[in-house]
Amino acid sequence: MQSIFETLIASFLENNVGVANGFLSTELVEKLTQNLLQLEMNDQLKSAGTSNSKLASYDTTVRGDSIYWLDKSHNDIYENKFLELVEDFIRYLNSSCFTGITDCEFHYALYKKGSYYIKHLDQFRNNSGRQYSMISYLDNNWKAEDGGELLIHQVNNNQTISPTQGKTVFFKSNEMYHEVLKTNISRMSITGWLKC
Numbered sequence: 001m002q003s004i005f006e007t008l009i010a011s012f013l014e015n016n017v018g019v020a021n022g023f024l025s026t027e028l029v030e031k032l033t034q035n036l037l038q039l040e041m042n043d044q045l046k047s048a049g050t051s052n053s054k055l056a057s058y059d060t061t062v063r064g065d066s067i068y069w070l071d072k073s074h075n076d077i078y079e080n081k082f083l084e085l086v087e088d089f090i091r092y093l094n095s096s097c098f099t100g101i102t103d104c105e106f107h108y109a110l111y112k113k114g115s116y117y118i119k120h121l122d123q124f125r126n127n128s129g130r131q132y133s134m135i136s137y138l139d140n141n142w143k144a145e146d147g148g149e150l151l152i153h154q155v156n157n158n159q160t161i162s163p164t165q166g167k168t169v170f171f172k173s174n175e176m177y178h179e180v181l182k183t184n185i186s187r188m189s190i191t192g193w194l195k196c
Helices: 002-015 026-041 077-097
Strands: 017-020 066-069 103-111 117-120 130-137 150-153 159-161 168-172 177-180 187-195
Touching: 002 017, 002 077, 002 168, 017 159, 026 066, 026 077, 026 103, 026 187, 077 103, 077 187
Parallel strands: none
Antiparallel strands: 017 168, 066 103, 103 187, 117 177, 130 168, 130 187, 150 159, 150 177
16 A cells, blocks of 8 residues: 555645546445445435535535434444554654644545535635645546536646546645536545544
8 A cells, every 4th residue: 555655745746736547446436335225225224415514504506415424433344444444544744754643533425416616725714734635535437427526726727636546636725726626426525624
């Protein structure tokens, strides 16, 4: 995994957005996808809001995904494997870049056909804990006509990232305005933040 961690960090240092294919193995993607689809079937996904839990606002014209927070206490072997992989990345990031990350939080995100998330920052105005955003994609056989790309806004260099299976994206939560473009099929990911 060290080479994939290096790819993620090197691409981040080059253009402020880290991208690495293969961060998640095919097997892990398949198991996490099965989990997410089962959660949807069991009606356990909740509409995602904007702002933190005390000030949350729910407006599908702003954000249309449904989420389920990952937690090791759920004792799901595959979710825990994902969280352990993130913890390995945090240790590597801290040792190589001295970032001081101490915690993380992640949730499944399901964008159904026609949904999107308008341009935004990931860091709350009243809480600067979120330092880096990470998104790992679960979509199998994504095609350009499926939509749902991540659009990251940068001066003279907007970047559109396809949500292909196993790919992970990494950027500063308080710097990179971004949006999820309208999806034409269901779009699945695990999204979260590295925190201080």
